[in-house]
Amino acid sequence: MLPCQACPLRALSDMREFTPEQLAWISRQKRAEYPHAAGDTIIAEGATDERIYTLLRGWAFRYKSLPDGRRQILNVLLPGDVVGLQAELMSASPHGVEALTEVTLCAFRRDMVWELFRDHPSLALDLTWLSAHGERLTDDVLLSVGRRSAMERMAMLLVLLYRRAASSGLKRPDGGVPFPLTQGHIADLLGLSAVHTNRVLQQLRRQGLVSLKEGVLTVGDLRALRRVADYWEQPAPRRPLL
Amino acid sequence: MLPCQACPLRALSDMREFTPEQLAWISRQKRAEYPHAAGDTIIAEGATDERIYTLLRGWAFRYKSLPDGRRQILNVLLPGDVVGLQAELMSASPHGVEALTEVTLCAFRRDMVWELFRDHPSLALDLTWLSAHGERLTDDVLLSVGRRSAMERMAMLLVLLYRRAASSGLKRPDGGVPFPLTQGHIADLLGLSAVHTNRVLQQLRRQGLVSLKEGVLTVGDLRALRRVADYWEQPAPRRPLL
């Protein structure tokens, strides 16, 4: 089991520095590393879980669904994101979490949150930061789904995920980044049908703005893609990691 | 200026109990009460504010907008909700906040959050709870906007706001609750055009499910409305108030 002091995520450029004491404490709290296969349900909607997690490796997403099976993806989770934290610390999860790729989770006891707030205020603030940060991303998704055209949503999504993946250290030598979402996932994330998702994606491809095949996303013309999305980028803040 | 110990919101049935010490501390932190008129911008998008607030009286909403003016309402704020808290404690607000009615805000210094985490872990947890709870509501909005039909969204919204308003102690003797959203607001919240919002609302009216006039919402047939929304209600949790 990897000690947190040696966590490869800490080396990323946008990670906040922690003190050795903080790192040691976190590492002591770490209970296990759980592997999951792509497609696994990590937390089912409405389930309760003794643990909370940090995503160490791989991609996942949060979602909610309706009784008849329609599903909305709320947010894509990348390494460093917290999984399973919610307002009601000890009750049923209001959303599900599913793995997009093979995934490794660092597990902590749920009660750790109490001790963390009691004994490590600065870490508690970090945890709140992470949770609030994830929600900010969901706000952006809502803005897209509610008010942007399908084309704009798609461009937006690709720009954002390209950037997030790149800053998670996933950029490949040829400039592409891994992109494990199927068109079905994209549809559920953007609030579109799978067919229309394909139509819109084809348009972007034909215009040479993006290439997306075999799970690799390459952006041909980032400037143009941003123009389509009518989006200008804010600088990424430094983030904590628990 | 109202001392927090005497805050009328504390009397609501779904409020958590606080110790006298906690109440005294919060009350000492309270800096001012700010009034705002209906329609006022409380926090502009991208603005920075020295303070954070608790909504004491009135309705407000969080929103994000696009350069060309399209706007998405993220969430409706009712008394007891926290205003102006965000991940980047000291940076620009990623969303705006606007008053729907006359509003009164309790103001706190932003640094208070630091002291709160350092000296009052239990309150810090409450603050995190409130922030996460607000975001859960936004998740529900996203599910609606992304995956429900216009009709379902409308029914959903009315059921939820009816319930929230009622549990905030706003139910009138005739069974109605105040409903200060214009159809334009509803459209921005549900991701619809104003015209279509009106169409859908008329349908619900003609079926006798709701009445909505002069700022008062009355639900004629709650059971049927829930059926339209395909929604079954979870019990409301006990909430903290800062």
Add this chain to the structure above:
DNA sequence: ACACCGCATTAACACATGTTATCGTTCCGG
């Protein structure tokens, strides 16, 4: 080798929702 299943692609068609326009009412400021 075969059948099967998930995923991507495309076409034809249907329809929910958006757009533009007009009108009435109320309210407010000059």
Add this chain to the structure above:
DNA sequence: CCGGAACGATAACATGTGTTAATGCGGTGT
């Protein structure tokens, strides 16, 4: 008292997006 602005209602029309269906391809289990 009048003019304008905000809001609500409705109609006619336009279109973006959903639905259904068929096809091909690659992987996987038997």
